[in-house]
Amino acid sequence: MAHIVTSVLENRPVAQDYYELRMAWPSWAPAPQPGQFLTLRTVDGPVPLLRRPFAFSGFDRADSAASIIYQRRGHATTLMTAKRPFDPFDILAPLGNGFPDPKSGRRPILIAGGIGMGPMLFLAERLAQTPYPGILIIGARSAQYLPRVVLSRSVQTILCTDDGSAGRKGTAVDIAREEIRQEGCAPELYLCGPHGMLAAGHALAEELDAPSWVAMEQTMGCAVGACMGCVVRVHGGEEYARVCMEGPVFDSRTIIWT
Amino acid sequence: MAHIVTSVLENRPVAQDYYELRMAWPSWAPAPQPGQFLTLRTVDGPVPLLRRPFAFSGFDRADSAASIIYQRRGHATTLMTAKRPFDPFDILAPLGNGFPDPKSGRRPILIAGGIGMGPMLFLAERLAQTPYPGILIIGARSAQYLPRVVLSRSVQTILCTDDGSAGRKGTAVDIAREEIRQEGCAPELYLCGPHGMLAAGHALAEELDAPSWVAMEQTMGCAVGACMGCVVRVHGGEEYARVCMEGPVFDSRTIIWT
Amino acid sequence: MDLSVRIGSGTLPNPVGVASGTFGYGSEYEKLIDLSIIGALYTKAVTPEPRPGNATPRIIETAAGMLNSIGLANNGLAGFKTAKIPYLRTLPCPAVVNVAGSKGDDYAKVIEELAGEDCIWGWEVNLSCPNVKTGGLALGTDPTEVEQLTSRLRKLSSKPLIIKLTPNVTDITAIARAAESGGADAVSCINTLVGMVIDTKALRPVLPGKTGGLSGPAILPVGLAAVYRVARAVTIPVVGLGGITEADHAIQYLLAGAHAIQIGTANFIDPTVHQKVLDGIQAFAVLHNLQSIPDFHQFIE
């Protein structure tokens, strides 16, 4: 984990309300892993006050560049859309734990929804370079929210939309279930997206008795484990776990799904 | 007085840390007079919170344009330097009373210092079109603070600097005293600038038994007379007068100079 | 939807008022906005004697807020009668006179002398102004005093009597209950928080009176917590204020239990804020099919 003041390289729309921001990555800084995140400051002043967390969507050591994909939602993300190449970019990174490798013999099924697409793209690209490449399933409400421009040819990708306006019609978890059945594989699930999608993914994993990993979200204060602000309820001795330290990636069976 | 959402036409540096911002002036809006001011909002959010007051430095009915000259000081004025042509510009204007015409037979001597230059340029241009043109004396700390690019050829102008790096050496009030002595005229003083300069101008007016008008400054809340925030101490029945309503222009003899 | 708000013997046409000290007596804003849409205009404080107010500067901006130390500057009762009453008679919205002083007699005197004025809709009793030295703490910090003063003032007028609460107390609900027992028709909260800013270049407090009253967006959460608690402690209506700059904030106050709200500092920033807030409240009511203001209170326990 480091405090890095780097610069923006590129900031471009990739789907409706979604942007990809690439930043220079200093050689001394630790390399981000899929599932890890950064927190960034949008302004020098007191509004917006807190740093905002975003998962890495890619990292390229050769290009010395890392990227995130973000959705314009409120004040901070709106300010982010105005960032231009060479603007300074103040981040804490890399934070959190990242996704584990799939267990041997397991077929990685990567399920992404909404702002969860970033880390899944990153993980999919990584796995594509290993002997155990995954299937990436990206779900969106409708066609315009699909980030077509950032998709990689080296990753087996399935697009789906709730309204059927592009790709297959259905939720990403439903499509995953179909794919797994069709392939007849022993899957390992990786999920990032809205809470309901993660819960559905966990239910699918239980159904299939498969390992599954979910990247959780929670409003953050410090993002370094100090404030106890970002917790989620987990089974076991401690009632809560910190998303920024024990997570953001959790074995879905440790989470108390309510 | 009106709430006007207009647009920026031009925003250019005119001296070190000084900028001139021209804005479109809607035909329905009342015409600003020399000495009057506007208040503007720099952002939609809560920081900076309050509107900031600036005196008009010019108004051209034919061009449908008004202008201000502002100095970059703190948060709001720094944000103002980033305004571009066609940016929306939210103002309340015109506010305050404005300068009166000179009394008959009097020679208008206009004394400007620092951020006081705007209203003096405006007044000087106005008087230049009357049978009683004035002398405009602009004082600055040194050469780079003199707004040469905005000076009008139709106005008799004297520049002076504290350090003698440009124009005559001395304070604007000292130079005014010299000019008046040399001309042997019956002057009427108009002043805008730092508090100390206004007080010195008042002392000069007393010395010469001349009428004198000062444009005062005070931190403002509402700028429309409602909050009693912007007062200055005055002689007479009421202990205080509001800069935004009874001013910003006062007969210098009504002010309690401390 | 019925936007009206009943407070004691009176009814306000809508819940969106403008706060004392931020809107003068109305005339200052009439060129900028249509005063007839204002639910209630709370005047600048009136004291028995004229007050020049405090030394300057009186205002300083803070992070998402401002400090003021105006010091109850006003023309006094006599000045109010000659200079302001004639204007209030022409006002197209209800006028609530904000009453202030340094002791009980001051408040009584103002209400007694103005009680017969038809153009006055009601009273808002400012027990909380932190700018005036009443020998230490503000009058409105002691429940017993508040109850006594309220019942004294209650006898002087049958017009709606609103007690304005200061947030600078240990338990604002105790003060609110005291006002209720004393016969108040409503309480309004919050007044400003005590604050200070020091000029590290000049090496002195920015405000000559050292401390001032903090208002604006910064205090919104404090006002909301106060209104939430007070609304659960009393049965009379609560008028909520503090930090409202947009409709969403006003709706938060109504959801928290307020029957009406006031806009203060935001008037300085956007003269059209009143209209926007009123429109937003109506749109929210339509969205959730609310028939009247008390319907806003059903959502939050």
Place this chain on the structure above:
Amino acid sequence: MDLSVRIGSGTLPNPVGVASGTFGYGSEYEKLIDLSIIGALYTKAVTPEPRPGNATPRIIETAAGMLNSIGLANNGLAGFKTAKIPYLRTLPCPAVVNVAGSKGDDYAKVIEELAGEDCIWGWEVNLSCPNVKTGGLALGTDPTEVEQLTSRLRKLSSKPLIIKLTPNVTDITAIARAAESGGADAVSCINTLVGMVIDTKALRPVLPGKTGGLSGPAILPVGLAAVYRVARAVTIPVVGLGGITEADHAIQYLLAGAHAIQIGTANFIDPTVHQKVLDGIQAFAVLHNLQSIPDFHQFIE
């Protein structure tokens, strides 16, 4: 210049501390900053029993501030001893243990059990946490209770004893004087203000516990006013905090009468803030030729 600060039997190397609850126990930040420049590290609150903390979300941003409702989440005394004490032994700066509880016995228990630990420099007694229900108001709102508890704790340890004051009281100076009479070596103020935010889409308070504690730039003027008044009410040192995000703010606290300061929320925003504040204080001292911290107090009456 001598940056050290004497509090009771102890001395802090410099006046810039990091506030309880915002810096964990230090380990969380050691990868980001040099902990040896920290004047005092105030730990997350320690209670006798482990506490899981409150339901989520626990944090919500407000205008220039944030509300938190962490709920004193901590491992309890036993957990603190096994999991944190070994780390504190390696800490290159003084560690002040922030002590919390719901009743007097809780505080006494924590201090009694930890009194022998050499790695603990002193105690900060949090009487003000608004997140924990102690049957209504916080413990630290009643002067008599504060004096009694302070003198009880005083007897348990000779290490510096700092009483942390809540701003949610009518008269913070009365509480400060009570702490002084009880034998406190210093008071620190302020803790968070009670605040609330309502989600008008979800139609419920954002924080499940409804209210939370407001911190950050928004509360700077409130903290400064409190420190200014408290510093004039007691003779023991005052540790100032609330809303500090830059050196200028810290200097304002020192000018107002504080002997030391703490940085809270700002740690989340800029991990290098501590260094910047310390540098700024030193530059200010050089500019004005100040020899020691009390020299900051000469400017403002």
